[in-house]
Amino acid sequence: MPHYPEYLYPWQSSKPVPPVPPQPVPAHTGIPGHHSDLRQLRSAYRRLRRVATLTALGYFTLFLILSGYAPGLMGSELPGGLNTGLLLGLCQLPVTLVAITVYEKSARRRVDPLSENLRNQASRGAAR
16 A cells, blocks of 8 residues: 655645556667677776876875885985985976876877777768
8 A cells, every 4th residue: 555645745646646667678779799899998998097097196106105205315415406306396297298198199099999990880870
């Protein structure tokens, strides 16, 4: 027996609304092999993101750990009046730029061809 609330708001009806029966899910009429291609694209993109992120954040984390736990090393003098900490801090920008460049080149070499292939398959499938 359905449970009726003890009170009703003006916008509520006094009759319970019957549940909507589930609708059948249409069969997938996509491109054969489409899921494996998407899986390859996702894994290539995931690998690319991880490598780029770990490169930039790994260097920054190393810098922070050395700053906190190796102050003698970070304060040691280098030729030219710089110390190691300042030099490593200044190298963060080039390391980030290298990570961005490697990300772009890897994306063009690995991810873009996969996505272009999927776009072509999808356009051929839509033309049918």
